[in-house]
Amino acid sequence: MKKLTDQILHEVIQPRPDNSFKGTFGKVTLVGGNRNFGGAIIMASTAAVCSGAGLVTTCTDQSNSGALHAQLPEAMFADFTDDQQVASLVSAATTVVVGPGLGDDETSLHILKNVFANVSPAQNLVIDGSAITLMAREKLSQPKANVIYTPHEMEWQRLSGIKIGDQTEEKNRAVRDRLDATVVLKKHHTEIYTATTTYQLPIGTPAQAVGGMGDTLAGMVGGFTAEFKDQGTKAVLAAVYAHSAIADKIAESQYIVLPHQISRALPSFMKKMEAAPQEHHIGFLN
Ligand SMILES: NC(=O)C1=CN([C@@H]2O[C@H](COP(=O)(O)OP(=O)(O)OC[C@H]3O[C@@H](n4cnc5c(N)ncnc54)[C@H](O)[C@@H]3O)[C@@H](O)[C@H]2O)[C@@H](O)CC1
Ligand SMILES: Nc1ncnc2c1ncn2[C@@H]1O[C@H](COP(=O)(O)OP(=O)(O)O)[C@@H](O)[C@H]1O
Ligand SMILES: [Mg+2]
Numbered sequence: 001m002k003k004l005t006d007q008i009l010h011e012v013i014q015p016r017p018d019n020s021f022k023g024t025f026g027k028v029t030l031v032g033g034n035r036n037f038g039g040a041i042i043m044a045s046t047a048a049v050c051s052g053a054g055l056v057t058t059c060t061d062q063s064n065s066g067a068l069h070a071q072l073p074e075a076m077f078a079d080f081t082d083d084q085q086v087a088s089l090v091s092a093a094t095t096v097v098v099g100p101g102l103g104d105d106e107t108s109l110h111i112l113k114n115v116f117a118n119v120s121p122a123q124n125l126v127i128d129g130s131a132i133t134l135m136a137r138e139k140l141s142q143p144k145a146n147v148i149y150t151p152h153e154m155e156w157q158r159l160s161g162i163k164i165g166d167q168t169e170e171k172n173r174a175v176r177d178r179l180d181a182t183v184v185l186k187k188h189h190t191e192i193y194t195a196t197t198t199y200q201l202p203i204g205t206p207a208q209a210v211g212g213m214g215d216t217l218a219g220m221v222g223g224f225t226a227e228f229k230d231q232g233t234k235a236v237l238a239a240v241y242a243h244s245a246i247a248d249k250i251a252e253s254q255y256i257v258l259p260h261q262i263s264r265a266l267p268s269f270m271k272k273m274e275a276a277p278q279e280h281h282i283g284f285l286n
Pocket of ligand 1: 215
């Protein structure tokens with residue numbers, strides 16, 4: 001297993017060209033957040049916006065609209081039960097993120113099927129949380145797209161059939177190869193399975209063991225893969241690394257890290273990473 005280093009950040013986070021506009025940095029469409037889990041999709045959307053995606057649209061339960069706009073006026077809203085609107089927002093996206101707080105009832109399943117029916121091979125599709133659980137339970141086929149799964153160990157057990165205690169690199173890779181997708185297996189020292197390589201994240205802290213931490217990562221993967229779309233899988237690696245690097249820094253002075261704090265720290269963190277490597281350790285949160 002290859003250990004990720006902060007080098008990945010310097011490779012991926014490039015200065016923005018002068019001659020650019022929001023369309024240069026990709027569109028992210030996020031789908032999730034039922035009546036009970038609105039916070040999950042708001043956290044994911046916040047992460048996508050703060051990662052620098054050009055345009056972010058959140059397809060969620062109508063009841064979350066006010067909270068979304070109050071927290072994150074940069075995001076646009078769509079009702080996730082409006083099949084036609086979701087279909088066109090999914091088709092137009094650089095990256096689609098589906099699953100944070102989606103839930104696992106009949107409505108959730110219908111929405112997930114609509115998303116899967118409208119993605120195309122050139123798009124990135126981040127499948128997280130409830131969407132992984134639903135796919136496994138309903139035995140849904142994986143749509144043709146550049147698929148990135150972000151399961152925790154139980155979600156990976158459901159999807160892969162490999163029990164948590166048996167999730168070895170060899171077994172995980174065999175399932176990854178069958179899926180032909182990128183797998184971000186989240187835990188302490190998260191593992192990332194790409195087509196060619198297995199990476200391990202050597203950083204991260206138990207201060208991250210807080211609800212919404214994975215929703216935030218899913219939004220960051222969405223934001224990075226849209227903004228840095230030419231970087232391919234490296235954008236996923238950079239998002240995973242940045243998520244825990246920021247958390248480690250916050251955890252120097254806090255017992256726990258709140259997921260939205262990671263998102264809010266992203267713009268200044270990314271500015272430091274864009275700078276020369278020798279400068280990047282100097283207190284980016286100050
Ligand atoms: N504020 C919100 O709205 C939140 C909504 N959430 C959403 O709630 C839905 C259900 O997700 P959950 O993950 O809570 O529930 P799940 O039922 O999918 O997974 C939790 C179960 O997995 C087990 N488990 C084993 N290993 C684990 C590991 N390494 N990490 C996490 N759990 C592990 C736990 O003990 C528990 O029994 C998702 O759609 C998620 O996005 C959660 O993210 C929590 C916050
Ligand atoms: N002890 C830990 N050490 C490092 N990272 C952790 C630890 N516990 C949780 N995390 C990270 O927090 C996130 C949890 O994801 P997930 O369980 O999907 O959260 P949620 O669905 O509540 O948002 C993952 O990125 C995981 O790697
Ligand atoms: Mg999760």
